[in-house]
Amino acid sequence: MQENRSHLSQDARVTFTVLMGVFMAMAILPALSGRWLVPAYAIGTMALLVGVLEWHRRKPPAAEWLALDQGKLLWCSLAHQTVEWPLIGTRFVIDDAIPARLRLFLEHRNRRIEIATCLGIEERRAVADLTSRELAAARHPA
Numbered sequence: 001m002q003e004n005r006s007h008l009s010q011d012a013r014v015t016f017t018v019l020m021g022v023f024m025a026m027a028i029l030p031a032l033s034g035r036w037l038v039p040a041y042a043i044g045t046m047a048l049l050v051g052v053l054e055w056h057r058r059k060p061p062a063a064e065w066l067a068l069d070q071g072k073l074l075w076c077s078l079a080h081q082t083v084e085w086p087l088i089g090t091r092f093v094i095d096d097a098i099p100a101r102l103r104l105f106l107e108h109r110n111r112r113i114e115i116a117t118c119l120g121i122e123e124r125r126a127v128a129d130l131t132s133r134e135l136a137a138a139r140h141p142a
Contacts, residue, residue, distance in 0.1 A: 016053070020046045062118035066131065068138040075106065077111060083113055087139055092132050104128055 023042055024139040030038035060078070073090050075083040085108040093112075095103040101126045102117045116127045 016049070020049075064115060064118060066115060068134055071138075073106065073108075073135075074114060082112070083111075085111075088134070090135070092128075092135050094128050094132075102128070104131070 023046065024039070027039040027042035062092060063078050065074070065076045068087065071087050073083075073085045073087055083106075085106070090106060090108045093105040093107055095105065100121065102121055103114060104127065106113050106115055115131075116124045119127060
C-alpha cells in the first residue's frame with residue numbers, strides 16, 4: 001500500500017511562479033506608501049510556499065506492506081518496525097464508528113497496529129474487504 005499523491009507538473013510550477021510574481025507586484029504599491037511589512041510578508045509567505053512544495057516533492061510517499069505467508073502475518077511500514085505475528089489469534093478489526101474516518105487494525109493478544117493509514121477512505125474500504133477475505137482464506141486453506 002502506498003500513499004497516492006502526485007507531484008506538481010511543470011505547468012503547475014509555472015503557474016505558481018506567475019502567481020507569485022503577480023502577488024509581489026501587488027505588494028509593491030503598499031511599499032511605495034511606506035508600508036514595508038507588506039512586501040516582507042509577501043516574500044516570506046511565497047518563500048514558505050516554495051519550501052513546502054519542494055519538501056513535499058523530495059519526501060518519499062508513505063508506504064506499508066502486509067503479507068500472509070505460511071501461517072504468519074508480516075506488516076512493515078516506513079515509519080514503524082516490522083511486525084511478525086502468527087495468524088492464529090490475530091484479529092482484523094474495522095472501526096467505522098465515524099463514517100468519514102474508517103480505521104483498520106490488526107490485533108494479536110494485547111498488541112494492536114493500525115494499517116492502511118497512508119490510504120484514502122475508499123482505498124481503505126477496498127483494503128478492508130481484501131484483508132478480511134485473505135485472512136479468512138489463510139486461516140482455513142482449501
